[in-house]
Amino acid sequence: MPHHDAIPGSRASVYPYRQSKTEGAFTPGVQWLDPFVTLGAIAAATERIRLGTAVVIITQRNPIVTATEVASLDQISGGRVEFGVGVGWMAEEFAALGMNFKDRGAAADEYIEAMRLLWSSPQPVSYHGKHVSFDNIVTTCRPVNGSVPIWVGGHTNPALRRSASLGDGWHGFEASIDDVRGYREKIEKYCADAGRDVSSLRMAVHRNLEPPFPAANFLPDRPVVRAADAVDTFKTYQDLGIDLVCLDLHYGFEDVVKILEWVGADLVPALG
Numbered sequence: 001m002p003h004h005d006a007i008p009g010s011r012a013s014v015y016p017y018r019q020s021k022t023e024g025a026f027t028p029g030v031q032w033l034d035p036f037v038t039l040g041a042i043a044a045a046t047e048r049i050r051l052g053t054a055v056v057i058i059t060q061r062n063p064i065v066t067a068t069e070v071a072s073l074d075q076i077s078g079g080r081v082e083f084g085v086g087v088g089w090m091a092e093e094f095a096a097l098g099m100n101f102k103d104r105g106a107a108a109d110e111y112i113e114a115m116r117l118l119w120s121s122p123q124p125v126s127y128h129g130k131h132v133s134f135d136n137i138v139t140t141c142r143p144v145n146g147s148v149p150i151w152v153g154g155h156t157n158p159a160l161r162r163s164a165s166l167g168d169g170w171h172g173f174e175a176s177i178d179d180v181r182g183y184r185e186k187i188e189k190y191c192a193d194a195g196r197d198v199s200s201l202r203m204a205v206h207r208n209l210e211p212p213f214p215a216a217n218f219l220p221d222r223p224v225v226r227a228a229d230a231v232d233t234f235k236t237y238q239d240l241g242i243d244l245v246c247l248d249l250h251y252g253f254e255d256v257v258k259i260l261e262w263v264g265a266d267l268v269p270a271l272g
Helices: 035-045 063-077 091-097 104-120 157-166 177-193 227-239 253-271
Strands: 051-057 081-086 125-128 133-137 150-153 169-173 202-207 244-247
Touching (some): 035 051, 035 063, 051 150, 063 104, 081 104, 150 157, 157 169, 157 177, 169 177, 177 227
Parallel strands (some): 051 081, 150 169
Antiparallel strands (some): 125 133
């Protein structure tokens, strides 16, 4: 589930994923469901699937409140949460929410550390940073296993460095195979700088998939992985260290159901 709380009527901020042809989603009037409310409803109706955000802009939210929301969702779902985080790109949205846009990267590092600390201890803890500071508190809800996997989204060098130093995984939006080759090279360097084996970092990409049958795509200009190329494409991603592909399907509900049935019946077995 993605996350945005405010879409400006006009903006100067440049969309960083223009190659994805998804900028129309930021047109005023397009509805964005709150990820935690939506995933809570999905958790109540499911038993096995993982529940992920891709991504929550953590620097637009209070980290203590966010830590409690994530932990509550994890408790409701029986420990199925994958928490994707990002720092955002739209200055106008930060301004509307009264949040600091300029220092969002440094703030994100502290937020991740603070949330992990709150999740880790049933006893009161303290954290003192430039952007978040608290004394002697315990969060009102902790994850089932004491933490949840944190996936850091973004393609910039600071985002890749953050995933290597603070994340359990890296999440690439609309990252092609050639893109992943370049990002992985940087991630390997940042992991080495952090004294970490890159194999301990999970990696994911977010892609649209075109099925082998007619389906109405709401974003027809967006790059897709075509059905005929899907097996080779996903195996190449796997060879590059990608162990999770998030399917971003811009189709009607009935078509999405058919696509998922095809993925389960034909594509997954073909991938081994």
